[in-house]
Amino acid sequence: MDFLEANETQIVIAGFAIAIAAFYLINSRKPKGCLDPEKFRDFKLVKRTQLSHNVAKFKFALPTPTSVFGLAIGQHISCRGKDSQGEEVIKPYTPTTVDTDLGYFELVIKMYPQGRMSHHFREMKEGDYLSVKGPKGRFKYRFGDVRAYGMLAGGSGITPMFQPPERWTGGVGFVTKEMIKEHLPEPAFDIKILRCGPPPMNKAMAGHLEALGYDPETLFQF
Secondary structure, three states: OHHHHHHHHHHHHHHHHHHHHHHHHHHHOOOOEOOOOOOOEEEEEEEEEEOOOOEEEEEEEOOOOOOEOOOOOOOEEEEEEEOOOOOEEEEEEOOOOOOOOOOEEEEEEEOOOOOHHHHHHHHOOOOOEEEEEEEEOOOOOOOOOOOEEEEEEOHHHHHHHHOOOOOEEEOOOOOOHHHHHHHOOOOOOOEEEEEEOOHHHHHHHHHHHHHOOOOHHHEEEO
16 A cells, blocks of 8 residues: 555656646747847848838848747837937837747838937838837736727827737727727726827826726726
8 A cells, every 4th residue: 555655656746747847848948039128139120111101111130030029919119219419219119010920020110200219210221220128018918818908099009009919899099988889898897998099099088988987997008
């Protein structure tokens, strides 16, 4: 009897050890992201595509064709450049690519005439480098956390809404309380409403959502 109990104990310990080894083996094979939250890293611009007179798509190469950028869904990066006076400027941006896009990341940038970082992107040519730091952001996306996302976005706030792959609805810039009621999911704890846009829009949307009965715990503002 003692022999059987000893064997059972050994089997349990061996199984536990195998499980731990498998866990570390699997995690050691996860590709490491190219971002650093503490310091800027340079990425080469390999393709610039003009989309309109003041909007362009910038494609930056990662170190290898299989490299992962390392930006979680809903997070953003800080980009560093120089304005028209040669002074350093840092501004947050959200890529339009995700970590399943290996070997590169892309930014779609609208370049405003007086924008300080806009000047830097306007001057960028293929072969130039962009300094990037990240990831940054309070939003933590976890698959299956909620049944659906409702999204209210305007202006540059539309970009962060491109990334979450779970089912979502909404995503318009000028929104009334009636539009929210018509297009977004009914207030519930298994949905989450995301909003991002100009301050006046965010303030108005917060009031509309509260009036429609959305719980503050289900709301998130980028």
